[in-house]
Amino acid sequence: MHLHTVAISLALLCYGGLIYIVLHRGLRGNRLNQVFSLYLLTMVLWHIAYLMVSISPSAESALFWYKVVVAVVSGQFVIYFIFTKTLLRIKGMEKLVRGGLLVWALTVVLATTLQEPAFFTGIRRDEVTGLFVPTFGPLLPILGVPNYLFLGYAIFNLLRGYRSTKSNLQRSRIQYLLLGIATVVLGTMANFVPRLQPYPIDVAANIVNALLITYAILRYQLLDITIVVRKGLLYAIPTAIIGVGYFLTVFLAVNLLHIVTQYQVFLLSLLVAAVTAVIAQPLRDKVQAWVDRLFFREKYDASLMLQRLSRTAASVLDLDRLTNMILEEVTATMHIARAAFFLRQEGSGDYRLMAQKGLEQGADLRLRKDHPIVEWLADHEQALTRREVEVMPQFKALWGQEREDLEKLGAELFIPLKAKGELVGIFAVGPKLSEEAYSQDDQLTLTTLANQTAVAIENARLHQETRRRLEEMATLRETALDISAQLEMSSVLRSIIERVTKLLGAKGGDIYLYDKAKGELRVAVSHNPWGDYTGRTLKLGEGLAGKVVLEGRAISVADYAAWPGHSPRYAKEPFKAVASVPLKWRGRIIGAxxxxxxxxxxVFDEDDLRLLELFAPQAALAIENARLFEAEAKRRREAETLRQASLALTAALDRNRVIERILAQLQQVVPYDSASIQLLERDKLVIIGGWGFPNLEELLGISFPVNGDNPNRVVMRTLKPFILEDAPAIYEDFKKEPFAAMNIRSWLGVPMLIGNRPVGMITLNKCQPGFYTEEHAR
Known part of the structure; x- marks a missing residue:
């Protein structure tokens, strides 16, 4: 038997085995396997033609089969180009593919129709190997150039794919393909060296290529045929070990121990069979672990990942640590670009993004509880693929915003996390770095992981929720103690805002008080790193706090400056996320x-707003307690003032002295810059005394007609207090001397009555417009 025949038979065995593996996995619906099987078929035909050359009895027969080799090799180069294009998912190139097929067809036609010396000028039998060796004609190099160009372009695509891919697995696959095809090219080039031509160097190169492809399939899952190979190896290796062990045992027993009788052989066989039955399962397990570790590294790594997570997940109660640990393990082991956990929120029932890897920082995505994906996962146990979301009719009704959120997420699989039959979360994973689709094994691994960790994640979430509620209750209790221990408003409110911001992890906060009479809000307490906003005012409906007071509901804004309702007073402030809740007391809104x-x-979410709403009644209670305390203290001061005034009246008979004491006592109750007392004399009011005027002597004796154009007339006619927020803007007399020098802006007039009979009035003046209120008049 010639050396060529042995080498070719070995090559046929290698490529025939590869074809069997691919066909056993199936070709339907798998474009890559279809193209790869064509490539393997051309390799088989190539070696069949070589085999026919090696056994040809005549030069004419060998020359015919050499022409077949030329036709088949041309197709092999073109199909390998198409295979690399399919493997690397290169779009387009349809014209180039058609051009390659045309070159192949032309080569086939010319090789079968043209006579010598087109392809071969002659043929001779080699004296050493006995093989018929041709001499190349002028047409062979001409047709060889475009064929080699296609093969070179395929190698170029592999190199480009190697440099662009981020997956180590894909790089390893391409490395072995490059090494294999480079070996094939070198082997075919040996045919152009006359001294090497008689030897089967190209066949040996093809054998090396077959072995490299086989290793790439087994070790790096070049094609999706791992199940067939894995099962074959799993049963073949233990069978071989047990068979060899059995025959070796019998052989040694017969030849060394001289066991020859039928009875002795039967007992020995029975003993070996018993030992085999005992060691078969452990041996199978050992072989499975070895095969997975050596040839199916991804599956082996995934199995180890599941073991690690199942051991550690149950003992971790920190939700952030647990979810991030799972994300790190999954993305690193399965080479996934991005992944995320959506967990169910108490109260709303929506599923909020709680942990992610590979997404934009600060991404705030959520799936509402009636989202079609949520409803589908709640009713099914298996994973939902991106393809199913695109084609299934129940997902056609997704809103525009929901589709945008799914695009941002970029998930290829949605895996349900279920505990006690309820959907407690969703595990979303993005595409693989190799851009390959998820196999059934991958989906099974991720589903198993979800089932193993769902309870642990739910326990960690409940633990976190319980801790948060306990912190809330402790903070509320401390706040209640502060309210009962302190009556000074600003101290209690500052304590509340400091605790709220700490509990929410917010940088700052404010408490606004609402003045219904003025229709505005004023910052009573400010706790911010950006500055002290105390005293700033907003109109009702202005800004977030104004809108909250106007509408009576909690509101959260993600970006205050970009929010259409923002107040110009805060336009240049650095904060972004803002949340506000109304402060209500007995049905009326008193602040924010x-x-x-x-x-x-x-972003302040619904849980944050809920927590703010827990503290809002505490703040409202503190405000009302402080107001009641201040009102009671004020009434006591008023009573004391009236008592002091009565004592003054009884202790002094001098009118000027009495007036002076009354006005001095009054200033302790109602602030003023200047004040006067006017007595009613027939149809006019006459100033008989005053306090705080720089020119009091000029004012004494000035009278105001009761029926004149002045605010005194309103007081005497209604017998009720009368307030002017800006006196000069209403009555021109306040702009004239001697009143102009006093700079009177806010004016308050109160009648003096004996029974129901008016005897005069008291006027109080402030240089600040809008100062006096109904409370002052009371």
Whole structure:
């Protein structure tokens, strides 16, 4: 038997085995396997033609089969180009593919129709190997150039794919393909060296290529045929070991121990069979672990990952640590670009993004509880693929925003996390770095992981929720103690805002008080790193706090500056996320509680608003307690003032002295810059005394007609207090001397009555417009 015949038979065995593996996996619906099987078929035909050359009895027969080799090799180069294009998912190139097929067809036609010396000028039998060796004609190099160009372009695509891919697995596959095809090219080039031509160097190169492809399939899953190979190896290796062990045992027993009788052989066989039955399963397990570790590394790594996570997940109660640990393990082991956990929120039932890897920082995505994906996963146990979301009719009704959120997420699989039959979360994974689709094994691994960790994640979430509720209750209790221990408003409110911001992890906050009479809100307490906003005012409906008071509901804004309702007073402030809730007391709104943060991507969610609403009644109670305390203290001061005034009246008979004491006592109750007492004399009011005027002597004796154009007339006619927020803007007399020098803006007039009979009035003046209120008049 010639050396050529042995080498070719071995090559046929290698490529025939590869074809069997691919066909056993199936070709339907798998474009890559279809193209690869064509490539393997051309390799088989190539070696069949070589085999026919090696056994040809005549030069004419060998020359015919050499022409077949030329036709088949041309097709092999073109199909390998198509195979690399399919493997690397290169779009387009349809014209180039058609051109390659045309070159192949032309080569086939010319090789079968043209006579010598087109392809071969002659043929001779080699004296050493006995093989018929041709001499190349002028047409062979001409047709060989375009064929080699296609093969070179395929190698170029592999090199480009190697440099562009981020997957180590894909790089390893391409490395072995490059090494194999480079070996094939070198082997075919040996045919152009006359001294090497008689030897089967190209066949040996093809054998090396077959072995490299086989290793790439087994070790790096070049094609999706791992199940067939894995099962074959799993049963073949233990069978071979047991068979060899059995025959070796019998052989040694017969030849060394001289066991020859039928009875002795039967007992020995029975003993070996018993030992085999005992060691078969452990041996199978050992072989499975060895095969997975050596040839199916991804599956082996995934199995180890599941073991690690199942051991550690149950003992971790920190939700952030647990979810991030799972994400790190999954993305690293399965070479996934991005992954995320959506967990169910108490109260709303929506599923919020709680942990992610590979997405934009600050991404705030959520799936509402009636989202079609949520409803589908709640009713099914298996994973939902991106393809199913695109084609299934129940997902056609997704809103535009929901589709945008899914595009941002970029998930290829949605895996349900279920505990006690309820959907407690969703595990979303993005595409693989190799851009390959998820196999059934991959989906089974991820589903198993979800089933193993769902309970642990739910326990960690409940643990976190319980801790948060305990912190809330402790903070509320401390706040209640502060309210009962302190009656000074600003101290209690500052304590509340400091605790709220700490509990929410917010940078700052404010408490606004609402003045219904003026229709505005004023910052009573400010706790911010950006500055002290105390005293700032907003009109009702202005800004977030104004809108909250106007509408009576909690509101959260992700970016205050970009929010259409923002107030110009805060336009240049650095904070972004803001949340506000109304402060209500017995059905009426008395203010607003705000928190803010300047962290990029921070959003105050429903849980944050719920917590703010827990503290809002505490703040409202503190405000009302402080107001009641202040009102009671004021009434006591008023009573004391009246008592002091009565004592003054009884202790002094001098009118000027009495007036002076009354006005001095009054100033302790109602602030003023200047004040006067006017007595009613017939149809006019006459100033008989005053306090705080620089020119009091000029004012004494000035009278005001009761029926004249002045505010005194309103007081005497209605017998009720009368307030002017800006006196000069209403009555021109306040702009004239001697009143112009006093700079009177806010004016309050109160009648003096004996029974129901008016005897005069008291006027109080402030240089600040809008100062006096109904409370002052009371």
């Amino acid at each position: 509680l705000n928190v803010a943060d300047d962290t990029e991507g921070r």
